[in-house]
Amino acid sequence: xxxxxxxxxxxxxxxxxxxxxxxxxxxxxxxxxxxxxxxxxxxxxxxxxxxxxxxxxxxxxxxxxxxxxxxxxxxxxxxxxxxxxxxxxxxxxxxxxxxxxxxxxxxxxxxxxxxxxxxxxxxxxxxxxxxxxxxxxxxxxxxxxxxxxxxxxxxxxxxxxxxxxxxxxxxxxxxxxxxxxxxxxxxxxxxxxxxxxxxxxxxxxxxxxxxxxxxxxxxxxxxxxxxxxxxxxxxxxxxxxxxxxxxxxxxxxxxxxxxxxxxxxxxxxxxxxxxxxxxxxxxxxxxxxxxxxxxxxxxxxxxxxxxxxxxxxxxxxxxxxxxx
Amino acid sequence: xxxxxxxxxxxxxxxxxxxxxxxxxxxxxxxxxxxxxxxxxxxxxxxxxxxxxxxxxxxxxxxxxxxxxxxxxxxxxxxxxxxxxxxxxxxxxxxxxxxxxxxxxxxxxxxxxxxxxxxxxxxxxxxxxxxxxxxxxxxxxxxxxxxxxxxxxxxxxxxxxxxxxxxxxxxxxxxxxxxxxxxxxxxxxxxxxxxxxxxxxxxxxxxxxxxxxxxxxxxxxxxxxxxxxxxxxxxxxxxxxxxxxxxxxxxxxxxxxxxxxxxxxxxxxxxxxxxxxxxxxxxxxxxxxxxxxxxxxxxxxxxxxxxxxxxxxxxxxxxxxxxx
Numbered sequence: 001x002x003x004x005x006x007x008x009x010x011x012x013x014x015x016x017x018x019x020x021x022x023x024x025x026x027x028x029x030x031x032x033x034x035x036x037x038x039x040x041x042x043x044x045x046x047x048x049x050x051x052x053x054x055x056x057x058x059x060x061x062x063x064x065x066x067x068x069x070x071x072x073x074x075x076x077x078x079x080x081x082x083x084x085x086x087x088x089x090x091x092x093x094x095x096x097x098x099x100x101x102x103x104x105x106x107x108x109x110x111x112x113x114x115x116x117x118x119x120x121x122x123x124x125x126x127x128x129x130x131x132x133x134x135x136x137x138x139x140x141x142x143x144x145x146x147x148x149x150x151x152x153x154x155x156x157x158x159x160x161x162x163x164x165x166x167x168x169x170x171x172x173x174x175x176x177x178x179x180x181x182x183x184x185x186x187x188x189x190x191x192x193x194x195x196x197x198x199x200x201x202x203x204x205x206x207x208x209x210x211x212x213x214x215x216x217x218x219x220x221x222x223x224x225x226x227x228x229x230x231x232x233x234x235x236x237x238x239x240x241x242x243x244x245x246x247x248x249x250x251x252x253x254x255x256x257x258x259x260x261x262x263x264x265x266x267x268x269x270x271x272x273x274x275x276x277x278x279x280x281x282x283x284x285x286x287x288x289x290x291x292x293x294x295x296x297x298x299x300x301x302x303x304x305x306x307x308x309x310x311x312x313x314x315x316x317x318x319x320x321x322x323x324x
Numbered sequence: 325x326x327x328x329x330x331x332x333x334x335x336x337x338x339x340x341x342x343x344x345x346x347x348x349x350x351x352x353x354x355x356x357x358x359x360x361x362x363x364x365x366x367x368x369x370x371x372x373x374x375x376x377x378x379x380x381x382x383x384x385x386x387x388x389x390x391x392x393x394x395x396x397x398x399x400x401x402x403x404x405x406x407x408x409x410x411x412x413x414x415x416x417x418x419x420x421x422x423x424x425x426x427x428x429x430x431x432x433x434x435x436x437x438x439x440x441x442x443x444x445x446x447x448x449x450x451x452x453x454x455x456x457x458x459x460x461x462x463x464x465x466x467x468x469x470x471x472x473x474x475x476x477x478x479x480x481x482x483x484x485x486x487x488x489x490x491x492x493x494x495x496x497x498x499x500x501x502x503x504x505x506x507x508x509x510x511x512x513x514x515x516x517x518x519x520x521x522x523x524x525x526x527x528x529x530x531x532x533x534x535x536x537x538x539x540x541x542x543x544x545x546x547x548x549x550x551x552x553x554x555x556x557x558x559x560x561x562x563x564x565x566x567x568x569x570x571x572x573x574x575x576x577x578x579x580x581x582x583x584x585x586x587x588x589x590x591x592x593x594x595x596x597x598x599x600x601x602x603x604x605x606x607x608x609x610x611x612x613x614x615x616x617x618x619x620x621x622x623x624x625x626x627x628x629x630x631x632x633x634x635x636x637x638x639x640x641x642x643x644x645x646x647x648x
Contacts, residue, residue: 169493170507171521180508183494187501197495198603202578206545206552209575213541216533228530251533254526279522 007128008143011112014126015043018086018110020050024101026092027056031064031165031200036090036114036136038069039144039158044088046149052084056099063244066199067161068154076100087111087124091136093294094120114139116166117296118285131296134174137162141182156189161196168250169197173280173298201247208243211236215248215263221255222316226323228258229312234266246275253277260284260319266308274315276300282322290318331452332467335436338450339367342410342434344374348425350416351380352625355388355489355524360414360438360460362393363468363482368412370473376408380423387568390523391485392478400424411448413437415460417618418444438463440490441620442609455620458498461486465506480513485520492574493521497604497622525571532567535560539572539587545579546640550647552582553636558590570599577601584608584643590632598639600624606646614642 023041025033037053044051058075065071082104089111095102105111111124116133133139137159144151144159151159160183167175170183187193204212215230222229230252232240245265252261252275261277274291276284277299284300291311293302304311347365349357361377368375382399389395406428413435419426429435435448440457457463461483468475468483475483484507491499494507511517528536539554546553554576556564569589576585576599585601598615600608601623608624615635617626628635 164494168521169495170488170517171493171525173516173518175511175517177508177511180504180511184501184504184508187499187504192497193491193494193499194497194604197492201495202574203580204578206543206549206579209540209543209579213537213539213543215537216540217537219530219533219537221530225530250526254528255530255533256527280518 004128004130004142005146007126008146011114011126011128011143012147014086014112015047015049018049020083020085021052022082022084022087022101022104022106023051023053023090024087024092024098024104025055025090026097027099029055029057029061032135032137032162033091034061034064034067034070034073035158035160035162035165036140037073038067039137039140039155039162040088040090040114041069041072042155042158043140043144043147043149052082054082054101054104056101059242063199063203064161067158069158076104085110089113089115089123090140091115091117093117095123096121097294114143117294120294132174132176134172134176134179135162135166137166138179138182141186151186151189153190156186156191157196160186160191160193161200164193164196165200169201174296203244204247205243208240208245211240211243211245212248212251215245216251219252219255221258223320223323225255225257226259227262227316227319228252228255228260229262229264229316231308231312232265233308234269237265237267240265249275249277253279259323260287262312262315264308264312270305271303272306272308272311273303274301274311276302276315282319286322287315287318291315328452328454328466329470331450332470335438335450335452335467336471338410338436339371339373342373344407344409345376346406346408346411346425346428346430347375347377347414348411348416348422348428349379349414350421351423353379353381353385356459356461356486357415358385358388358391358394358397359482359484359486359489360464361397362391363461363464363479363486364412364414364438365393365396366479366482367464367468367471367473376406378406378425378428380425383566387523387527391482393482400428409434411435413439413447414464415439415441417441419447420445421618438467441618444618456498456500458496458500458503459486459490461490462503462506465510475510475513477514480510480515481520484510484515484517485524488517488520489524493525498620527568528571529567532564532569535564535567535569536572536575539569540575543576543579545582547644547647549579549581550583551586551640551643552576552579552584553586553588553640555632555636556589557632558593561589561591564589573599573601577603583647584611586636586639588632588636594629595627596630596632596635597627598625598635600626600639606643610646611639611642615639
């Protein structure tokens with residue numbers, strides 16, 4: 001039995017032995033976090049287990065409302081009297097990235113973790129952590145496909161969504177043959193790839209395009225074109241409000257000769273959010289960590305205070321250290 | 325034996341029996357046209373057959389130069405004395421969409437056609453035409469995988485490129501489980517999906533982003549948001565030159581509630597090019613045909629003379645006929 005098969009079986013046994021689960025994930029949950037958390041919830045429901053899904057985020061992203069279980073997700077609430085026998089932690093490498101729901105975790109020997117980020121904190125007694133996996137949803141698929149739970153259309157859509165999201169539509173450097181194999185299986189279970197893509201990627205507001213247009217027309221390159229920066233100042237971010245302008249992150253990398261793309265937005269006058277993308281030569285997880293963030297080799301993020309253009313220059317200096 | 329298997333075997337037999345082939349495809353060859361034409365060329369080379377690849381286009385698109393055989397593609401030349409025993413016609417439904425190389429075709433009983441567009445002209449005695457196929461490269465895969473030619477890394481990259489291109493990174497409504505199965509096989513043969521995606525989709529010039537930015541910031545919607553139009557006037561198109569701004573086609577559809585996206589560019593003061601995209605409810609092949617173009621239900625194009633805004637309004641009227 002391979003390691004992954006063994007851990008999957010251990011996790012299935014653990015789940016059989018416990019009830020009343022907390023399911024949680026990282027701050028600013030993304031497509032893979034929603035997909036993997038809800039797929040595990042679906043699995044627990046199929047097993048007639050009790051569960052509560054708690055995300056740090058106070059606002060759920062509406063674009064994920066097509067997913068089974070979206071309405072079951074709760075934001076963390078200070079005043080609630082939570083009690084859990086066990087927890088399933090998905091798509092998050094560290095306690096700090098969980099946010100408030102971390103306070104609700106039972107002791108590590110009552111926790112399972114499923115993730116594809118480099119592990120930072122030991123949170124669980126059972127860990128299916130594979131940094132080579134495209135997505136946490138891929139790993140959840142490895143578990144559930146070994147169980148006696150049938151993969152329904154709803155469950156297949158959850159798993160497919162996470163894989164499609166985290167591989168950037170099968171285009172990022174984490175995409176492997178295994179992802180296509182799983183996608184073939186899930187599509188044969190009537191998942192509609194274009195419907196999922198429409199929800200995840202083609203669901204923009206016309207107003208968000210005006211902001212994206214602004215970002216693109218002000219794109220800049222550094223280090224002989226190896227680094228591409230899209231910057232939205234506070235004046236533009238105020239107009240952006242809750243609009244989805246994340247596609248600019250991918251655009252920052254979509255330039256010939258660019259190795260690293262940065263999407264920097266000045267969310268508040270003194271608060272900056274940065275998304276990092278790499279074509280592979282530069283480990284942007286390392287770079288993001290210098291600024292208190294993290295993620296993967298090819299995709300990472302950080303949030304910090306200060307002046308955005310000073311920050312930009314410091315980030316570029318960090319990237320330069322990794323370039324030949 | 326299924327129909328497709330039978331036609332594939334007939335095609336393999338035909339290829340064994342002929343030599344000295346013309347390979348051609350449609351005007352303004354795209355990723356699937358390059359991929360399928362060059363994959364068939366690769367196949368003929370493996371079989372030690374003679375072949376000449378002739379495209380109508382005088383300029384080859386540089387972004388496809390990573391593909392095996394790119395340098396073997398010739399533009400049609402009036403003065404050359406061509407002679408062919410047979411022809412392989414890929415990814416094109418009609419004689420008129422081939423352009424000049426159509427003059428070189430031997431009689432239909434010496435021709436094979438492989439395509440996924442609705443057939444318009446009978447050009448060949450043997451036709452592997454499947455409008456449900458995502459791409460012509462998928463069909464070429466069905467043929468070659470039944471032959472004794474091993475799928476090398478180069479050949480796998482050709483086939484994968486066409487599938488990835490025509491499914492819009494596995495996101496258009498033509499994407500099926502079969503595409504993922506083939507992609508899994510090709511990726512296991514060391515095709516690198518992110519490298520291919522970088523060539524096909526993430527290889528922009530910074531200057532092209534300024535144009536794309538212009539297009540996005542001037543986006544307009546019609547018919548209660550069901551139709552989205554991105555229009556580049558001649559003044560902007562002059563700046564665009566040979567820059568790749570085709571991504572605007574996909575953006576025209578990437579809006580919440582939109583059924584049809586139009587990307588209209590005024591290439592010359594009196595010459596307009598339109599790309600149509602549909603989420604599925606409207607057959608844009610039908611719409612494009614009204615204006616002398618064509619394509620698929622979900623993706624089509626046309627080129628015509630006249631005033632771009634008058635044309636836009638006429639196109640919107642045609643779309644309206646198909647909307648409930």
